[in-house]
Amino acid sequence: MAQLDEIGETDGWRCWLCDEPVDRDMPPNDSRSATVDTRLTKARVKKMKQDKTPIPPERLAHKGCNTGKGAKDAVIAWPEHLIVVEPASIIAAAERLERKGGREAMARCPTRQDADAVADWLVDRMSRLAPNLTLKSQIASTGGQYLVSLST
Structure with a gap:
């Protein structure tokens, strides 16, 4: 739990995927509960280690956001209220x-x-x-x- 608290404080108790607040007191089985996301797939981490590229730090995520992302690289969605053409990743x-x-x-x-x-x-x-x-x-x-x- 100490690691979760430390990462939560660093991320200001906001989910790095959806950018919404994370309540540290939610029950662990709730989709809005706090989890630690490693951000990258195992294959990508392995490649980064081989290339001696720095591995990004773990981040705070809602359990539902983290589970929804699964073992894939994350995607941050552009908000629907913004009018954009050719948005970058x-x-x-x-x-x-x-x-x-x-x-x-x-x-x-x-x-x-x-x-x-x-x-x-x-x-x-x-x-x-x-x-x-x-x-x-x-x-x-x-x-x-x-x-x-x-x-x-």
């Missing part, structure tokens, strides 16, 4: 930015207002997904659309 982008920094194109939006909402959400969501990563957003007008990018 959030976890893959976070991993690349953590590993080598730089800039990542995240999505295109039809209006500046949509792009502003996407940029704000991305910076906020990434601050919990990759807490050691300091990001800023950029919005560029490109051929009648707005490109939202994140950079370190």
Whole structure:
């Protein structure tokens, strides 16, 4: 239980998959109870060890979110209220930015207002997904659309 408490404190008692609060006092069989997610498949961990790539830390997840993910790599969904075209994989982008920094194109939006909402959400969501990563957003007008990018 000490490991769960430590990871829960680090993650601010929020599920890293759905970004909703986790109640540490839920019964263990409840789908909203707290679990520790290793984030990666065993095959991917094995490959990272062979390549001497740092393995990401374990994260806090709801039991239901963790079970739903199963033995697959996680996918962070874009919220339905955001209007985006060609959205990037959030976890893959976070991993690349953590590993080598730089800039990542995240999505295109039809209006500046949509792009502003996407940029704000991305910076906020990434601050919990990759807490050691300091990001800023950029919005560029490109051929009648707005490109939202994140950079370190």
